[in-house]
Amino acid sequence: MTKPTKRRRGPSLAEVAELAGVSISTVSKVANNSPDVAEQTRTKVAGILSEQRYVAPRQRRAGGPRIGLLVRSMRLPNTIEPLRGAMERAAVAGMPLEVLLYRPRPGWIDDLQAHGIRGLVAISSVLDAEEREQLAEAGIALVVVNPLGPPHVGHHSVGATDWAGGYAAADHLLGLGHRRFGVLRGDDRSMVSQSRASGNLAALTAADIEPESIMTEPGDFTFEAGLDAALRLLARPDRPTAICAASDFQALGVIEAARQLGLRVPDDVSAVGFDDLVLASMSSPPLTTVRQPLDQLGAVAVGMLTDLIAGVEPESHHLELATSLVVRSSTAAPSKVRKRI
Template identity: 40%
Template sequence: MRHVETGKPGGDLASFADHTRPVTIAAIAASAGVSIPTVSKVINGRSGVAADTRARVEAAINQHGYRRTAPVTRSNMMELVFDRIADMWGLEIIRGVERAARQHRVGVVLTEFGPQRNAIRYWIEDTLARRPDCLVMVAQLDTEQRQQLRARGIPVVVFDPTVELPEDVPFVGATNWAGGRSATRHLIELGHRRIAMIGGPEHVLCCRARLDGHRSALDAAGLPVESELVVHAGLTHEDGRAAALGLLRRPDPPTAIFACNDLQALGVYQAAREVGLRIPTDLSVVGFDDLPMAALVDPALTTVHQPLLEMASTATELALALGRGERTSQVRLELATTLTVRESTAPPVR
């Protein structure tokens, strides 16, 4: 991705490589072969620039690292973007973002991409027109969108990333590995030896971390990681039920199941009922997330609490600080999870 200048050495363009000197709009304009007002229009999200010209200017900005030196006029608006907010934990995130933003008297514009991916087509255009101070993303941006935002100096903080991010992308997540470890350690301390884990999809980063934490707890206790007791499944109630039925119908079923999230755990509840097992007497169950409903189900679910509200507030504070042009030393954060022991776990009978 390094850019080697071929023309005009020593001139305006050479200064792009010199990070001690700010790159001027004039230099960007020269590089892109457009007028200074055109560059200004692109940077300020105004209309009246042809798509290919806009792309050329953005490419020049991203190549040469132009950054605004003075804070621009703030819109006192920020964007919170979800891929899907169907899951119940979305609400906690929304509340956390909204509360933090309100402290700064910043309005939160909420978007859900949803299943119709063509809705995203307009999204970036509308977002740029609103000129937000920053974005908190519970969704993935494509490379072009990231460049469009970067070209305008609009910072993006990723909430609980599902994939490995480039090192310069700020994010706020939770200590998924430590959380997974604490869940399985709790079951081991109760006396369980055959502990199954319903992992999430293999490509989802936080699920992978929870599973590795589970394995690490088994290792630390000198217990073998039995491959037949680790199954991968989607993150819904039904996925959890199906995976649990497979585990519980084995000739040597587990005495405890650690599910990758609370919805899966409730699917385990249903599966246990279907095969005639009582929780926690015959089967211990641990979830992950600590959704509000975890405390309301019967028996109340032992689960790893993910501090969604605090994570969302932290992501917002970070995004707003970056939007104000502040330099913050730490832009990649993981907040601590904590095990919440309720009524779904007990020592094994066998």
């Protein structure tokens, strides 16, 4: 009786090393993403690993596909909260998740494939069209959280109702009686920033606020940008009585600018942020802000990604989760007597 042939799961390191003309240790380093391999050699070996569909033993033992979470920085709260939600959802799904710091270099997508990554959640993606195409060619599904550009058919993404949140922020201030406004924009390369500012301006326009009573300032989402912009606005003789910021960090910059100029929040100027980070409730005064469900963004993205890996097309290529206004102590009706600078 003929003995059954034992089936193998892809090539061995020795076979890949022979094909690449390098040592087994070099192949192992590339397969495990070790840094001490020349870039040309890494690219060559990664290509062979991909062609031969090599999967590392530790990934074979894990059972099932692996997914990656691609981030630009681990220092940003807007990254940490989606990461937490993604990890919790991945754990429930029983799908191993790896956190990857985005460092563009030749062959990095081949490395993902060689490591058994079948799907990728990218936070505030910096991936260009070529990289997205390479991911598709490698069979790696992609879901972007808070995409920088407009959602595209065929590309899957998750975001928040930024326009509606911006509208709610300005509408809240209008309801308090404010009629002179500052609008702090975020990074205008980001659709998130454009949508929030557009929502602010739509509410003000609907309330027939005169254009000269709306003072917009460019910038980015940082505390420093909010501080610089607010110092300029609050030094004007016709300074705004209320400021809509594109992020909580910017709004905290507004509070600091008021302090430096001898003004009080909300007595002399009201401030509204966006995100509802932990710092928002800890500031002085506590910050009125628009909450976006950051942890849910990560969780929903992983859910969408697991569907894609399973061959199930989501109902929509872009999902938006609802924002909500959180009113705290940084907003109030405008003071009748304005303090002079």
